[in-house]
Amino acid sequence: MKELVVISGKGGTGKTSLTASFAALAPNAVLADCDVDAADLHLLLAPDVRRRAEFRSGHAAVVRAEACVGCGRCAALCRYEAIAPATRPDDGARVFAVDAGSCEGCGVCVWNCPVRAIDFPEQACGEWFVSATRFGPLVHARLAPGAENSGKLVSLVREQARGLAQEEKRDLVVVDGPPGTGCPVIAALTGATGVLIVTEPTVSGAHDLARVLELASHFKIPAAVCVNKWDLNPEQTDGIEAAARTAGAMPVGRVRYDQAATAAQRLGQTIVEAGPESLAGEIRAVWNNWMNLMRETP
Ligand code: SF4
Numbered sequence: 658m659k660e661l662v663v664i665s666g667k668g669g670t671g672k673t674s675l676t677a678s679f680a681a682l683a684p685n686a687v688l689a690d691c692d693v694d695a696a697d698l699h700l701l702l703a704p705d706v707r708r709r710a711e712f713r714s715g716h717a718a719v720v721r722a723e724a725c726v727g728c729g730r731c732a733a734l735c736r737y738e739a740i741a742p743a744t745r746p747d748d749g750a751r752v753f754a755v756d757a758g759s760c761e762g763c764g765v766c767v768w769n770c771p772v773r774a775i776d777f778p779e780q781a782c783g784e785w786f787v788s789a790t791r792f793g794p795l796v797h798a799r800l801a802p803g804a805e806n807s808g809k810l811v812s813l814v815r816e817q818a819r820g821l822a823q824e825e826k827r828d829l830v831v832v833d834g835p836p837g838t839g840c841p842v843i844a845a846l847t848g849a850t851g852v853l854i855v856t857e858p859t860v861s862g863a864h865d866l867a868r869v870l871e872l873a874s875h876f877k878i879p880a881a882v883c884v885n886k887w888d889l890n891p892e893q894t895d896g897i898e899a900a901a902r903t904a905g906a907m908p909v910g911r912v913r914y915d916q917a918a919t920a921a922q923r924l925g926q927t928i929v930e931a932g933p934e935s936l937a938g939e940i941r942a943v944w945n946n947w948m949n950l951m952r953e954t955p
């Protein structure tokens with residue numbers, strides 16, 4: 658089974674729009690939306706949720722007011738100033754309470770409370786789903802507002818997608834990865850068969866691409882590059898492709914700027930469904946070139 662990841666150095670490059678078209682072109686694939694901080698592949702694939710589960714990660718301290726003797730040791734030890742005095746409703750006694758929004762889950766207060774009055778439950782940080790779409794199964798997720806650990810959720814979505822592919826004897830997992838170079842991208846790339854980096858022909862696009870290519874090279878993942886909206890700056894596009902080759906990555910095609918891409922999004926369709934054929938043909942060429950490259954990859 659091959660696991661192919663589409664990423665970009667930053668958001669807004671058209672990565673998800675291209676990935677949705679790849680989903681339409683990928684026979685027998687499981688799709689995975691690992692852009693968990695801003696998941697929007699579902700907007701184009703209209704998933705029908707078949708299975709959902711809670712994503713739990715990390716812990717937060719909770720003082721049991723009835724057990725607290727008000728010594729203040731926890732507040733003195735908390736480096737995040739997440740614990741403050743409070744009044745116990747039952748008898749008006751001075752106790753301490755944790756501000757859940759400030760708690761970093763380090764556990765110091767829990768282990769140091771002399772009367773074991775602090776609970777440390779695991780936190781619900783979001784949900785993940787297995788859905789049916791017109792292009793095959795999709796594993797996707799939603800991170801709760803303000804929740805962290807998106808890298809862990811990315812790993813979970815990938816793991817579920819791979820498991821599903823094995824179960825259903827599908828030979829390909831196509832992943833819409835997160836933008837940037839942080840922890841979620843590392844979680845999306847580690848152990849993948851190949852990566853396609855989508856970029857735009859701008860100075861910042863070239864800069865972001867260099868950082869992402871470094872990451873792919875560090876993890877020894879064969880990298881391909883697609884310049885989206887290439888015709889907005891053909892010279893910059895040439896430079897980006899040359900830099901990609903120098904870094905050991907393969908340019909697999911260009912996709913021009915076309916307002917039809919936005920129109921397709923508004924219709925909830927992929928470009929290869931909505932057309933025009935000239936634009937869809939360019940995306941098809943990128944996909945085919947990438948697949949040919951991946952066929953040569955063990
Ligand atoms: S350390 Fe325990 S007993 Fe002391 S104030 Fe904190 S929660 Fe209450």
Ligand code: SF4
Nearest residue numbers: 735760761763764766
């Ligand atoms: S778990 Fe750590 S961060 Fe949270 S309240 Fe206790 S000491 Fe503070």
